[in-house]
Amino acid sequence: MKLFDISMPLYKGVPGWPGDTPYSFDLAWTKEDSGSVNVGKVEMSIHTGTHVDAPYHFEDNGEKVIELPLERYVGKAFVMDVTSVKEITLEHLKNKLPNGTTRVLFKTNCWQDRTVFPKQIVPISSEAVPFLKSCGVKLIGVDMPSVDPLDSKELRAHHALYKHNIHILEGLVLDEVPEGDYELIALPLPLQDADGSPVRAILKELSK
Template sequence: MGKLIDVSMPLSSTVPIWPGDTLFAYELTWTKEESGSVNVGQITMSTHTGTHIDAPFHFDSQGERVLELDLDLYAGTALVVDVSGRDCVRPEDLESERLDGTQRVLLKTNSWKDRSVFPVRIACLHESLAPYLFEKGVRLIGVDVPSVDPLDSKELPAHHALHGKGIHILEGLVLDDIEPGKYHLMALPLPLKEGDGSPVRAVLSR
């Protein structure tokens, strides 16, 4: 395995969050001076802060929780595909790519320009992409935006279409400086037994 490339959003008080969601906060509950031996901190955050995975339970009350997901989905060969300039990614946007046998596809949309603020508009995935990816053998789709659906969507057609085909979702990747091509991905979720999602430390290597 080559050098690891971090493609995660740093977590701090400045990380942009979904409007109305839980602010990220880290604070020391014990200082070394108070405890006599160690600093101990606590974190408050949404499960969908920064770079994260969605468990099906996020949008389907009967769906799998984080701890029930197959970890193999989140580690292995991944193909980074540049789809910059599309408002909504459709099957025809990927027809020139050799997806057959590729289980993990990461889409570089370049539509979140300023990660210091939550975006107003992003490139989304069209629901017709789900059956196309399924036919190619894709089991995980990753994006460099907060959602696979439009930010104002309540129906979440892409989420449901992907779930219907058994394709899992990784969101909030930082792919700005990543060239298209094959990599090894590792983006393991935390073992949250009841979780609807989980932050991940996503890394690529060649």
């Protein structure tokens, strides 16, 4: 069955939030130094590339990554093509979200050049979140750095999703993925104190 890797590669210069810790990889030991192995080290913001937002990211009393239920990040997911919209609203969801959807990934195609941080994105309206909850959605994913406008301090979508117990994946790469149902695997690392985690996210075609 076909696999889609929907993760952003991590490399020197990968765009992150302006002012946040940039990604870097170095060898702490070389084979020449150690006599046997190369050993790498990584420094980066947790919110670089494809990642999970834990509630602790925007709520001081919210759950940290180690407390997130792993089953949210594995299972059937619907990729919804919303490339023509400026904001993901209730009207866009009403007649398009299949019954029984528990995970929905929004394909906006708004981040065309992933070598630079985007100037604007397609946010999710907080008013749409109760509808997602009523449909049984437990996780959403987006192909952009955030579910809220990039300059937002209120983070209304983040807080609405948390209130309705809907988890968040950000920074997905859905360019080559047609709309439809897939199996998602996007597990966070078991980081004890973290407000988020990088993930290697993949979609698997379902058997016909």
